[in-house]
Amino acid sequence: MSNSFQLDQIPHGFAFTETGALIHYKHTIILTVPPPNAGPWGDTWLSFGCAWADTKLGVSIYANGSWGGVSPRNVPDNGNRLGEKLPAGTQKVLIGRMKMGPADSADDVPISWLLEYLGT
Numbered sequence: 001m002s003n004s005f006q007l008d009q010i011p012h013g014f015a016f017t018e019t020g021a022l023i024h025y026k027h028t029i030i031l032t033v034p035p036p037n038a039g040p041w042g043d044t045w046l047s048f049g050c051a052w053a054d055t056k057l058g059v060s061i062y063a064n065g066s067w068g069g070v071s072p073r074n075v076p077d078n079g080n081r082l083g084e085k086l087p088a089g090t091q092k093v094l095i096g097r098m099k100m101g102p103a104d105s106a107d108d109v110p111i112s113w114l115l116e117y118l119g120t
Helices: none
Strands: 003-009 014-016 028-032 041-050 055-063 071-075 082-085 090-098 111-119
Touching: 028 111, 041 071, 071 082
Parallel strands: 014 090
Antiparallel strands: 003 111, 028 090, 041 082, 041 111, 055 071, 055 090
8 A cells, every 4th residue: 555645835815705706716726636546546635734823715626527616614723734535536626715704814824735645
């Protein structure tokens, strides 16, 4: 069994309003991933972490031929990283900063993502 990972930062700037409406796609990132539980890949996990302020991300997963809509993920400053197992059939993951509320202006708080692949 072999495992691998990738990591990077979420772009600065808000991509989504607090209700999930798109502000601008230039503030998003798209991760293209090997389909979990297909071929040599086992489970795939996506995690987020931040520092200096609580943050909110909008995440949409493209799996089995369609996008799943923008779902909020609350990422705490003073807490463990936020992680989730990606569903089978996932091909792409869209991620962007989401406003916590109408007055939120902290669009440059450091937020990182970690993608972990488990080999079969």
